[in-house]
Amino acid sequence: MEETYEIRGTDLLDSVKKLLTSVFETSSVSSMLVPVRHTTTHVLMPTLVSDPGELQRADPFAPCFPLNSAKLVSKLTKKHSNETMAAVLRPCELRALVELVKIKQATMDNLITISFDCAGAWPNREYNQAATEGKAKNRGFMEQRLESKFDDETEDRLATSCRICAAPFPENADICITLLDHDPGSIGVFAGTDRGREIITGLAFEPKPLPGTRADTVRAVIQRKKEAGKKVFEDLARETATMEGLGNYLASCVNCYNCRVACPVCFCRECVFNTDVFDYEPFQYASWAKDKGTLRMPMDTVFFHLTRMIHMGLSCVGCGQCSNACPNDIRLAELFTAVGKGAQEGFGYVPGKSMDDPFPLSVFFEDEFQDVTGI
C-alpha cells in the first residue's frame, strides 16, 4: 500500500500552496509551472515561477483551462538541463505530456510532475465572460465540486470534454494530490512514481490513510462520466455515420487550424496542410469546380480533420482544447475523443497511461493483426 499523507491548511488553496512551497524548498526545484492569477486582471495562466513567494497567486483549481500545458512543458524540457523543474498539471495535461515524451518532444528527466483530482473546467469563452463580469467563482468552485462529489448535474457550465472525461484522477504523476472525501480544506498526497516517493518522504507531512470512502466515490464519478460519454458518443455516431454526416458536422470550419494549434498531441513540426502540397494553382480550383459543379471553399476541410485523426487520434487525451479553440463552435472534442477512443481500442492502447506502452505506429510485429488482410 502506497504511503499517503495529509496536509491541513486554512482552506484548499492554502493546503496546496503549503505542498507546492515545500516541494519547491526541499527538492531544490529551480522553477515551477503552475496556473497563477495575473496581478491586475482575472486572467489565470500557466506561469513559470522561480520565486516561491509568488506561489501565493497560484490557483490550479479554478474552472479555467486556457490551454493544455503539455505543450509548454515540451518547450521547457525539449533540451537537457541540469535544473529541476516542477509542473502542476491536470490529469489530461499529464497524459498529453507522456505522449510527447514518447515521441521525444519533451523529457521528464528533471521534471517533477504534480497532478490532482480534477473537477473539470468551463469552456474558455464561458470562463472569460464570467470572469470579466466578476462571476468566475474561482474560489469556491472546487469546494462546491467536492461537496457534490463531482456531480456534473449540479455544474451546468462544465465543458463537455470534462463532463465525459473518464480519467480525471491523478495516477502516474510523481506527486498525486487527492481532494475528494477529505475534510474541508485539507488535501491528501501520495506518490505515483519512485521519484515521487523520494520527494514526498522528505517533506515532513503527517502520514494518514486516504479517506476510506474515497475509492468508492472515485469509482462512482468515473461510472457517471462514462455513462455521460456513452450518450454523447452515441449521438455523435448517429450524426456522423456517413462521410456526408461528417461533412455536415464540420460545415462551418474555415480551415483556420486553431484546433490543431491548441491540440497538445498534434505533433508534426510542420503541418502538411501549411505546405506547398495544399497551395494549389488558381486553374486547379477552377477545374475542380467545373468537375463537381460547385467547390466549397476553403477546400480540404474533411481531409484536414481526417488527417489529424490519423496523426494524433491514437494519442488524443480528451482535453477538449480543440473545442475551446474553434471560432465557430464546432464540437471537436467529442468528435476527436470518440474517434480517438475507437482507434486506441483497435491497438489496445491508452494514451498517457504508461511510458512503457509504445506509440502504436512506432512498432510492428510479424504475427499480429492477421485479420486486417484478406478479401
Added chain:
Amino acid sequence: MDNFEPTIIAFVCNWCTYTAADLAGTSRQKYPPNVRLIRVMCTGMVDPKYVVKAFLSGADAVLVSGCHPGDCHYINGNYKARRRVRLLHGILGRFGIDRERLRLTWIGASDGIEFAKVIHAMVAEIKALGPAVSDMKLVI
C-alpha cells in the same frame, strides 16, 4: 444501381502485386477495368493520406497490395502498412467507409491469377455495396 460501376484505387507494390498485375495482363487474365493501379515502391510508403484522398476524390474502394510477410524488399514495409490500414479501418469505419472498402492483400509477383481473382471479387462486392459516398458535394 444495376449500372453502377465502382472506381477502385489500388496502391500496388512494384516488387510483387504490380508485377502480378502485369503478368495477369501478359497471360491474358481478364479483370474488370474498374481498378486504377498506382505503383508504389512498397506498401510501407502508402501514407494513410493517400487512402483518404482517394476516398475524398470519389473512390468507392481502395486496395493496398504488397509482398507476403517475410518478402518485403524493405524488410518490414508491409507490417507498417498493416498497422496503418488497421488504423484507417478504425477511423474511416465510423464514417461509413467500412472495411470492405479498404482492403490489404499480399499478392506475390507470380500470382497473376490471384490478382485477377482479387479484383473480380472486389468489383463484384463493391458493386453490391453501392457508392462509398452518395453525395460528394456534402463532403467538404
